[in-house]
Each structure stands twice: as structure tokens, then as C-alpha cells.
Amino acid sequence: MCQSTDVRQAVLAKNDGLATALRDDLTRRGVIVVNLLSSPGSGKTELLGRVLARAVQRGIPVAALTADLATENDARRLARSGAPAKQLLTDGLCHLEARQVRGHLDGWLPEDTELLFVENVGNLVCPASYDLGETLRIVLMAVTEGEDKPLKYPTAFGSAHLVVLTKTDLAAAAGFDEDAFHAHVHRVNPGVEIVRSCARTGDGVDTVLERVLAARAGAPVHRPPLMPQPQGHAHEPGGGHVVPGHPQPHATSAPAS
Numbered sequence: 264m265c266q267s268t269d270v271r272q273a274v275l276a277k278n279d280g281l282a283t284a285l286r287d288d289l290t291r292r293g294v295i296v297v298n299l300l301s302s303p304g305s306g307k308t309e310l311l312g313r314v315l316a317r318a319v320q321r322g323i324p325v326a327a328l329t330a331d332l333a334t335e336n337d338a339r340r341l342a343r344s345g346a347p348a349k350q351l352l353t354d355g356l357c358h359l360e361a362r363q364v365r366g367h368l369d370g371w372l373p374e375d376t377e378l379l380f381v382e383n384v385g386n387l388v389c390p391a392s393y394d395l396g397e398t399l400r401i402v403l404m405a406v407t408e409g410e411d412k413p414l415k416y417p418t419a420f421g422s423a424h425l426v427v428l429t430k431t432d433l434a435a436a437a438g439f440d441e442d443a444f445h446a447h448v449h450r451v452n453p454g455v456e457i458v459r460s461c462a463r464t465g466d467g468v469d470t471v472l473e474r475v476l477a478a479r480a481g482a483p484v485h486r487p488p489l490m491p492q493p494q495g496h497a498h499e500p501g502g503g504h505v506v507p508g509h510p511q512p513h514a515t516s517a518p519a520s
Contacts, residue, residue: 278393282361285396289379294372295479296379298397300419302412303385305405306429308337309462311382314472315344323476324375328367329382330359337382347373358389361396378475387412391419399478401471405430407437410444413451421451425458425474432461 301307318325326347329337338350351367383390402423413420460467
């Protein structure tokens with residue numbers, strides 16, 4: 264068990280070093296990276312497509328890198344926004360790593376890009392432990408998933424700068440308890456802002472974009488309060504936890520628009 268833990272820590276340490284270097288490189292180029300995490304079916308591709316389209320309309324140089332195990336469906340969908348979009352196929356890997364992101368950006372990312380959205384693999388477990396060199400981490404969840412998800416996946420929700428609740432038009436039909444959801448989110452990440460969204464109507468699209476633009480402008484953001492820890496793969500038990508001595512969550516909010 265100790266050997267397995269040591270290997271995981273070594274893998275994460277290597278990834279963290281690559282992520283830091285990537286973030287520094289992109290920051291020097293003036294690029295803000297946004298890492299989007301969610302379960303499959305949360306609606307993040309649809310919402311991202313609308314955010315990209317809004318950015319294009321406003322003349323903001325934006326691009327998107329989207330990850331899946333197979334198919335290029337999401338890249339084709341996102342390209343309809345008018346923004347450059349590229350598919351990253353993980354060949355079965357359940358999460359993205361910094362080395363993959365860098366490898367796909369080299370020679371592709373337009374020089375004038377200011378915002379880069381990385382749509383992670385649909386999974387709230389493994390992706391939560393990997394820094395991709397992002398400036399902002401946004402975690403999305405649909406009302407159809409149940410209000411207890413933040414308690415089940417504390418590393419993902421606890422490391423978010425912003426939480427987006429999607430498909431809010433289905434809340435009543437799904438019997439979703441939004442008050443309980445807010446309480447659960449703030450239990451693992453006190454003070455983090457929660458944005459309601461509905462891609463069908465466009466609700467929340469402008470708010471998400473404004474939060475990202477505020478980060479680009481240098482406004483303070485809600486840093487991940489938890490040290491991302493491996494929560495384990497299906498064949499490897501384990502759990503996310505707070506590292507002793509690491510700062511605990513603190514009450515602060517994302518910048519207002």
C-alpha cells in the first residue's frame with residue numbers, strides 16, 4: 264500500500280511541475296486557462312459552446328481544447344461557436360494530465376489567444392487530482408445528478424474556483440433541493456460562488472464569461488482550498504483528503520462582474 268501511495272505521489276509531483284511550467288509559459292503569453300470538470304451528461308459542452316460564442320461576439324480571442332476517450336464529436340460542436348477547437352483523445356485514460364495539454368497546444372494554439380478553455384474528461388474523480396496549468400477551475404453539475412454530489416466528490420468541488428449548476432430548467436421535475444446543494448457545496452468549499460445556468464435559455468452564460476474575464480484582468484480569484492489528492496481509479500481504492508498542515512477552506516468569493 265505504501266509503495267502504491269509513493270508511486271501516486273510521484274506521478275502527481277511530476278504532473279505538478281509540468282503544470283506550473285505550462286501555467287508560467289501561458290501567463291507570459293497573456294493566456295488564461297480554464298479547466299472545466301464535471302460528470303458525463305452535465306451539459307458542460309453545450310454551456311461551453313455558448314460561452315465561446317459569446318466571447319467571439321465580443322471580439323475576445325478564445326480557444327477550446329476538449330477531451331474524450333473517443334470520437335471528435337465535442338470538438339465539432341464547439342467549433343460551431345466560431346472559436347478554434349481541438350479534440351484531445353485520451354486513449355482510455357480517465358483524466359487529463361499537464362503533459363497532454365502542452366503536447367496538444369504546441370503548434371496549434373493561436374498566438375493571439377487570451378482565453379483557453381480545457382474541457383476535461385467527464386469524471387469527477389481522477390481529473391480533480393491533476394493540475395493542468397489552469398488559472399481557474401470550474402466544476403459543473405446538473406440538477407439531475409442529485410444535490411449530494413459535492414459531499415460524494417469533495418476533492419472536485421473543494422478545489423473549484425467557481426461552481427456552475429446546470430440544467431436548472433429541470434430542477435422542479437427532478438425534485439432538486441437547491442438549498443441543500445448550496446449547503447453541501449459550502450461545506451466542502453466555504454464561500455465559493457455558485458452560478459445557476461440553463462444553456463437552452465442562455466441563463467448564466469454571461470456570468471460565467473464575466474468571472475473568467477475578471478481573472479484575466481487580474482482580479483483575485485478563489486484559490487483551491489484543498490490540496491488535490493488521488494481519489495483512486497476503479498481498480499485502485501483510495502480517497503481524497505486534506506493534507507495535514509495544508510490551509511483549510513476559507514470564506515471568500517469569486518470576483519463580481
